[in-house]
Amino acid sequence: MSRTPGLLAATGIDKRFGANSVLRNVSLSLAPGEVHTLMGENGAGKSTLFRILAGIHQPDAGQINLDGAALDLRNPSAAYGHGIYLVPQEPALLKELSVAENMFLGMLPTRGWFPSRIDWKTIRGQAQDSLSALGLDVDVRDDAKHLSIAQQQLVECAKALLRGCRIILFDEPTSPLTGREVGILFAIMRRLRAQGCTLGFISHRMDEVSEISDRVSVLRDGAVTDEVDRGGFDRARLVRAMVGREVIFDRRRVRREAEGEPVLSVRGLAHAPVFSGVDFDVRPGEILGFSGLIGSGRTEIAEAVCGLREKSAGSVTLAGQDISTSSIGDIIEAGLVYVPEDRARHGVILPMSIRDNATAGQIGRLQGKSGILNRGREIAIATDTMRRYQVRARGIDQPVGQLSGGNQQKVVFGKWMSTNPKVAILDEPTRGVDVGAKDEIYRLIEELSAQGMAIVVISSELEELIVLCDRVIAIYGGKIAAELKGADVTAARVGAAFLGAEAH
Amino acid sequence: MSNAATAASQPGHRAKPRPRRRELREVTLLIAIFAVVLGVGVLRPSFMSFSNIEFMILSSVVLGLAGISQTFVIITRGIDLSVSAVLGLSAMVFGLLSTTSSMPLWQALPLCLAMGAVLGSFNGFLVAWLKIPPIIATLGTYSLYGGLTFIYSNGLQVDQVSPNFAAFGNGNLIPGLPVPTPVLALAAVAAAAWFVLNHMKFGRNILAIGNNAAAAYNAGISVRRTLLAVYTISGALAAFSGLVFVAYTGSATATTGTGDHVELQSIAIALIGGTAIAGGRGNLAGTVIGSVFLSVVITALVFLQVPAIWYSAGEGLMILAAVTLGARRSSKA
Numbered sequence: 001m002s003r004t005p006g007l008l009a010a011t012g013i014d015k016r017f018g019a020n021s022v023l024r025n026v027s028l029s030l031a032p033g034e035v036h037t038l039m040g041e042n043g044a045g046k047s048t049l050f051r052i053l054a055g056i057h058q059p060d061a062g063q064i065n066l067d068g069a070a071l072d073l074r075n076p077s078a079a080y081g082h083g084i085y086l087v088p089q090e091p092a093l094l095k096e097l098s099v100a101e102n103m104f105l106g107m108l109p110t111r112g113w114f115p116s117r118i119d120w121k122t123i124r125g126q127a128q129d130s131l132s133a134l135g136l137d138v139d140v141r142d143d144a145k146h147l148s149i150a151q152q153q154l155v156e157c158a159k160a161l162l163r164g165c166r167i168i169l170f171d172e173p174t175s176p177l178t179g180r181e182v183g184i185l186f187a188i189m190r191r192l193r194a195q196g197c198t199l200g201f202i203s204h205r206m207d208e209v210s211e212i213s214d215r216v217s218v219l220r221d222g223a224v225t226d227e228v229d230r231g232g233f234d235r236a237r238l239v240r241a242m243v244g245r246e247v248i249f250d251r252r253r254v255r256r257e258a259e260g261e262p263v264l265s266v267r268g269l270a271h272a273p274v275f276s277g278v279d280f281d282v283r284p285g286e287i288l289g290f291s292g293l294i295g296s297g298r299t300e301i302a303e304a305v306c307g308l309r310e311k312s313a314g315s316v317t318l319a320g321q322d323i324s325t326s327s328i329g330d331i332i333e334a335g336l337v338y339v340p341e342d343r344a345r346h347g348v349i350l351p352m353s354i355r356d357n358a359t360a361g362q363i364g365r366l367q368g369k370s371g372i373l374n375r376g377r378e379i380a381i382a383t384d385t386m387r388r389y390q391v392r393a394r395g396i397d398q399p400v401g402q403l404s405g406g407n408q409q410k411v412v413f414g415k416w417m418s419t420n421p422k423v424a425i426l427d428e429p430t431r432g433v434d435v436g437a438k439d440e441i442y443r444l445i446e447e448l449s450a451q452g453m454a455i456v457v458i459s460s461e462l463e464e465l466i467v468l469c470d471r472v473i474a475i476y477g478g479k480i481a482a483e484l485k486g487a488d489v490t491a492a493r494v495g496a497a498f499l500g501a502e503a504h
Numbered sequence: 505m506s507n508a509a510t511a512a513s514q515p516g517h518r519a520k521p522r523p524r525r526r527e528l529r530e531v532t533l534l535i536a537i538f539a540v541v542l543g544v545g546v547l548r549p550s551f552m553s554f555s556n557i558e559f560m561i562l563s564s565v566v567l568g569l570a571g572i573s574q575t576f577v578i579i580t581r582g583i584d585l586s587v588s589a590v591l592g593l594s595a596m597v598f599g600l601l602s603t604t605s606s607m608p609l610w611q612a613l614p615l616c617l618a619m620g621a622v623l624g625s626f627n628g629f630l631v632a633w634l635k636i637p638p639i640i641a642t643l644g645t646y647s648l649y650g651g652l653t654f655i656y657s658n659g660l661q662v663d664q665v666s667p668n669f670a671a672f673g674n675g676n677l678i679p680g681l682p683v684p685t686p687v688l689a690l691a692a693v694a695a696a697a698w699f700v701l702n703h704m705k706f707g708r709n710i711l712a713i714g715n716n717a718a719a720a721y722n723a724g725i726s727v728r729r730t731l732l733a734v735y736t737i738s739g740a741l742a743a744f745s746g747l748v749f750v751a752y753t754g755s756a757t758a759t760t761g762t763g764d765h766v767e768l769q770s771i772a773i774a775l776i777g778g779t780a781i782a783g784g785r786g787n788l789a790g791t792v793i794g795s796v797f798l799s800v801v802i803t804a805l806v807f808l809q810v811p812a813i814w815y816s817a818g819e820g821l822m823i824l825a826a827v828t829l830g831a832r833r834s835s836k837a
């Protein structure tokens with residue numbers, strides 16, 4: 001159990017999907033007992049590289065060696081055989097099967113001769129033991145669909161250990177986790193490392209990377225652009241390697257005190273026990289930040305303001321018009337849009353093209369008297385969206401699902417902004433988006449605000465709030481806990497406020 | 505502050521074992537069956553006669569066998585529309601063989617299973633190797649196998665079977681035990697199917713594939729071979745149900761099976777019984793009880809003297825009602 005795996009080295013890896021060259025002459029080595037992090041923008045090829053190491057994809061060229069011996073990783077079982085396990089980006093547990101069965105998938109022990117029966121007792125016992133060893137308290141007889149994402153990841157870790165795998169690759173595990181869950185995962189990763197396991201890790205979050213990694217490799221457009229050891233982690237250097245240009249995070253203009261009449265006024269908004277007593281105003285050209293932990297009620301408040309969720313009391317006024325009881329269609333028509341956090345579920349229709357998505361918000365206006373869509377206008381709007389929002393894609397007919405997270409988000413923006421709203425509420429606008437695209441999205445938001453749009457940014461990233469917002473409201477336990485403006489918008493104050501430490 | 509942070513983050517809540525809703529489903533179905541039997545029995549006392557109850561149970565055997573084969577296929581996220589055509593072809597082939605060439609049952613039975621297995625494995629080949637969506641592949645073979653029945657029968661039909669066939673269809677296998685042989689056959693098949701699904705690797709692989717075929721493949725499960733086996737078994741069971749049908753009714757025509765839309769009935773039974781159309785979850789006991797339910801409903805329509813032209817529509821409404829209620833319950837749970 002405590003044997004340290006050998007050096008896993010991939011050299012000269014090429015990988016193409018059709019005409020798309022995803023990895024070009026990539027070399028990566030994972031030294032025994034280290035945590036080796038891959039960084040890179042969305043679409044750089046990080047997942048593809050891990051999948052090749054785990055036998056899911058086969059490289060077009062190059063080879064993989066373990067302790068000097070060449071490996072033939074023709075399928076994942078072959079990789080398990082050599083002790084390599086990938087915890088995938090999207091958890092792949094089988095929902096309708098028990099946790100225990102999931103852990104033994106493909107290697108269910110049996111007993112007796114013909115017909116040999118599955119040995120459920122052993123399965124349950126061993127599954128329960130290995131989960132307890134990781135500190136996960138779930139009943140292994142329960143269906144996997146009842147587990148949270150964090151729990152599913154720990155089950156995947158246990159699966160790796162059950163298969164005797166000592167090289168465990170984590171593909172972007174922390175994106176869907178809360179801060180506390182990240183802490184638990186990191187504690188387990190540290191323990192595995194202490195036991196001699198080699199760990200691969202992918203993350204976009206700089207603080208996480210510097211906390212856990214022994215070594216960082218940066219991928220850009222399918223090639224390794226930099227490799228840095230612990231101690232040499234320098235934020236600017238890593239970002240440059242990832243993006244290929246300087247990205248300046250402290251380019252923040254002066255925080256302005258917006259003037260004029262509020263364009264959106266919310267008074268006494270309540271829906272016990274989720275939120276209550278919510279009052280705030282936003283003025284044209286202002287960027288208002290909404291900070292708060294997940295579960296603080298910030299998303300629920302935004303949804304209630306936009307008519308997407310019930311409220312039991314309160315008024316919402318948009319440009320002098322009371323929209324408290326208006327339908328969603330009327331609210332959008334009046335000029336208030338909500339861009340949700342979960343792109344895939346609410347923001348865009350992944351299998352549909354950029355053209356269809358970009359025009360979905362105003363399909364009514366594209367209809368002629370005959371009821372037939374005006375194709376020329378459609379193309380014009382979609383092309384304009386791509387240009388204005390710098391969407392990188394093959395063309396307006398490429399399905400949105402094929403784009404990187406950042407580019408998907410730009411299409412979502414384009415879709416909503418094409419309705420010319422007066423106020424836009426953006427929920428976690430850069431979730432799952434890499435640094436380069438993040439920067440572009442920040443520029444977009446600032447541009448829109450400079451044109452006079454009022455913008456509310458909901459975010460759990462401190463940096464985002466500080467870089468972007470003129471004013472920050474902290475939500476804690478469904479109430480406004482603090483309001484910070486001007487010189488008070490600092491990391492310390494905002495951070496304290498959304499943890500509930502700052503009184504009103 | 506640390507206090508607040510802890511309170512606000514979600515605790516890793518412990519997932520408790522839930523009550524099994526499958527058992528609930530079976531109970532609900534049994535209650536529905538008793539309600540229909542009692543209700544119709546009050547209006548038409550002969551509905552509750554021993555002979556009618558025996559008839560309803562016997563006719564549910566054919567449905568039940570087809571339903572079990574369909575259940576396996578649906579668990580893999582597939583569908584087998586050709587079960588009725590295989591049933592009809594088998595009934596015609598073995599009905600005619602029993603009379604024209606007086607083939608004894610002990611020869612007919614393995615031959616019938618083999619024929620069904622071949623027809624089913626062709627479906628499996630289309631689905632697993634040629635990657636044709638199951639609904640399209642089996643729609644094609646539905647027409648193909650149905651057409652073979654017409655060609656083979658060439659205008660003939662079965663109106664009686666040899667005594668040993670009839671004894672299989674209507675007799676009691678175990679002397680002194682008043683249980684018709686087909687009912688024993690269904691019980692044996694259902695028990696074997698249950699064992700396979702719950703206690704054998706093959707069965708667990710079927711469920712894994714239905715949950716997520718790519719993940720199953722990544723775990724080292726041979727997806728293609730498993731699918732081939734599932735469709736092969738489905739064909740064999742469908743052919744067996746055709747043999748039972750011709751043995752106990754003593755008749756078969758070129759539209760046996762397809763004419764009654766047994767393919768749709770078998771799907772309905774599986775869904776009523778609690779098998780998920782999206783795959784990954786199956787309930788064999790539910791399928792068996794569902795076949796009794798459907799058989800009772802169909803017979804009730806006859807006893808209530810509903811005009812024959814209404815049968816199909818009435819049956820359809822019952823199926824929709826049962827499936828809708830079932831779907832609502834499972835989404836709530």
Ligand SMILES: Nc1ncnc2c1ncn2[C@@H]1O[C@H](COP(=O)(O)OP(=O)(O)O)[C@@H](O)[C@H]1O
Pocket residue numbers: 017020022040041042043044045046047048049402
């Ligand atoms: N199975 C696949 N088929 C075709 N293209 C793929 C496949 N997997 C990934 N790609 C493409 O390869 C590129 C790199 O993807 P990926 O490795 O997922 O990037 P990352 O994990 O760094 O965000 C992307 O352009 C993506 O569209």
Ligand SMILES: [Mg+2]
Pocket residue numbers: 046047048089171172
């Ligand atoms: Mg990825």
